[in-house]
Amino acid sequence: MYLYFEFAKPKMKKKPNKNTHKIHNYEYYTSGRYIDYISRPSAVYIQNDNENRTTLLAEMDSKKLNVNLFMKSKLLINQLSEKHIDGYGFKEESKKLEGKTGLHKLFEKNLIDIDPKEAKEEFKKLENNNQFIWEITLNPGQLGIDNQMVDKNEWNEILNKHMKSLLKANKLDPNKIEGYWALHSNSKYPHIHLGFFEKETNHSNNYRQSGKFSSKSVERFKYLFENSIKTQAEYQNLFSLKNSIWNNRKEIKELFLSTIALKNKQETKSYEALSANELKILNASKVIANFYKNSKSKSYAAAKNNLEVKEAINDIYEAIVENNQKLALAVTKYKQEFESINKAKFSDKYSAGLKDEFVANEKDEFEKQIGNIIVKQCLKMNAKEKEVQTSLNYQEKDLKQDFNDDELPIGLSFYPYKYDEISKLKRMIRSLNYEFNRLSRSQKFQALRKYKKNISGVKSKVIL
Incomplete structure (x- = not known):
C-alpha cells in the first residue's frame, strides 16, 4: 500500500511533487490546477450510475479483459473516443456520459459526479485564508488488482469510512472538512487522488495550526484501508x-x-x-x-x-x-x-x-x-x-x-x-x-x- 501525503499553506516553501514534478504550493490548489490534474479525462475512471461490482465483473468477463485493461477501457477519454458503428448507439453512449467527470466529493454517501468548475470555485475561496490544504495519493498496488476493485462505490465507502477516523485522530472534525477525490486507472494500478481543507474554523475561531498528521494515525489509516479492500471484496463476492x-x-x-x-x-x-x-x-x-x-x-x-x-x-x-x-x-x-x-x-x-x-x-x-x-x-x-x-x-x-x-x-x-x-x-x-x-x-x-x-x-x- 503506497500513500503519499503533503500539505501547503500561504508563503510555505515546498519541493516539487514526486509524481507531477511540479511544486504543489498553496497557489497550485487555489488556482484550480490541482483539480484540473486529478479530473483530467485521460486519467479518471468513469462508471455508470446503475453499475456495481457484479455487473462490471460480468462485463469484464464478457470482454475477456484483465482488471488493468478493463479499468483503462473505462477511462473517460477512451469512452468518449470509442467508435460506434450504429449512430443511435453513439447517441445512447453519449447520454450515459453526460455529466460524468470522475470527480467526487468526500463523505458523500452516494457517488455523484461533481463539475470541476464547482470544485475550483471552492478552492479559490481559500486564496486569502491562512489555512492548510492537504493532499493524499493512495495506491493499494497489486491488492487492488487481486481483489478486483472495479467498483467506485466500494472505493467511496472505504475512503469515507477511514478518512473520518484519520481526521479525528488528528483533532479535525470530519463535518468541517471539504474534500474532492478522483479514481485514476491510467497507470498499472488503480489509485485515488484526494485534496481537502477545513471549510470553517474551530471553536476557538482558528484553523488547524499544523499541517502534519501523526505517523501512527497515517500507518493505521493505511492498514485499515488495505484490510477493508480485502474484506470488502470478500463480502461483495459472498453477496453476489x-x-x-x-x-x-x-x-x-x-x-x-x-x-x-x-x-x-x-x-x-x-x-x-x-x-x-x-x-x-x-x-x-x-x-x-x-x-x-x-x-x-x-x-x-x-x-x-x-x-x-x-x-x-x-x-x-x-x-x-x-x-x-x-x-x-x-x-x-x-x-x-x-x-x-x-x-x-x-x-x-x-x-x-x-x-x-x-x-x-x-x-x-x-x-x-x-x-x-x-x-x-x-x-x-x-x-x-x-x-x-x-x-x-x-x-x-x-x-x-x-x-x-x-x-x-x-x-x-x-x-x-x-x-x-x-x-x-x-x-x-x-x-x-x-x-x-x-x-x-x-x-x-x-x-x-x-x-x-x-x-x-x-x-x-x-x-x-
Whole structure:
C-alpha cells in the first residue's frame, strides 16, 4: 500500500511533487490546477450510475479483459473516443456520459459526479485564508488488482469510512472538512487522488495550526484501508454468490410448480399405462395424503420428524427432476453454487459468519419450499380423486339399479364401466401392489426408527 501525503499553506516553501514534478504550493490548489490534474479525462475512471461490482465483473468477463485493461477501457477519454458503428448507439453512449467527470466529493454517501468548475470555485475561496490544504495519493498496488476493485462505490465507502477516523485522530472534525477525490486507472494500478481543507474554523475561531498528521494515525489509516479492500471484496463476492443462489432457487421453484401443473392438466392414465416414474409418484402421493389426512397442519414442517413421509416427498422430488431436463440443469447449477459457497473461505470474521449462517439456513429453506409445493399438490390431487370417486359412487348406485349381480356371469360382480374378469383381476393387482408397497415402506421405516434411537446427533436431510 503506497500513500503519499503533503500539505501547503500561504508563503510555505515546498519541493516539487514526486509524481507531477511540479511544486504543489498553496497557489497550485487555489488556482484550480490541482483539480484540473486529478479530473483530467485521460486519467479518471468513469462508471455508470446503475453499475456495481457484479455487473462490471460480468462485463469484464464478457470482454475477456484483465482488471488493468478493463479499468483503462473505462477511462473517460477512451469512452468518449470509442467508435460506434450504429449512430443511435453513439447517441445512447453519449447520454450515459453526460455529466460524468470522475470527480467526487468526500463523505458523500452516494457517488455523484461533481463539475470541476464547482470544485475550483471552492478552492479559490481559500486564496486569502491562512489555512492548510492537504493532499493524499493512495495506491493499494497489486491488492487492488487481486481483489478486483472495479467498483467506485466500494472505493467511496472505504475512503469515507477511514478518512473520518484519520481526521479525528488528528483533532479535525470530519463535518468541517471539504474534500474532492478522483479514481485514476491510467497507470498499472488503480489509485485515488484526494485534496481537502477545513471549510470553517474551530471553536476557538482558528484553523488547524499544523499541517502534519501523526505517523501512527497515517500507518493505521493505511492498514485499515488495505484490510477493508480485502474484506470488502470478500463480502461483495459472498453477496453476489448468495444472490445467484437465491435466483436459482426461485427458478427451480417456478419450474417445479409449472411441471407439476402440467402433469395435473394431462389426461388421466389407467393404472396399467403408468410408467415406473409415474407409479413412484402415485405411491408416494398416497403416503403423503394418508399422513396429512389426520394432521391439523398441512405444511411440510408437520412431517419434519416422519421419515416415511419425508422419503415419499423426496421420491416425488427426484422423479419430477429426473423427468425434466431444464429443471435438472437448474438443480445441478444450484447444487454447484451451493457447494462453491460452502467451501469458500473468508479471512474476515464477519463475512465468514454470514457465510456459515447462509449455508445453515439455505438448505433448510430450499427443502421447506419444495416440500410445501409437493405437499400442497398431493393434497390437491387427493381432493380431486375424492371428487371423482364420489361421482363414480353415484354412477355405480344408479347403474346397479339396472343390473342384478345374480344375473351376471358366474365369478363377476358389478364394476362401473368394466364387466369382464380381466378388469376385475387388474383392480385386484393394483390394490395388492399398493398394499405391498405400503407394508414394505412401513416395515422399512420401523427398522429405521429403531436404528435412529441408537444413533444420536444425526439430522435427517432428505432433499439435496
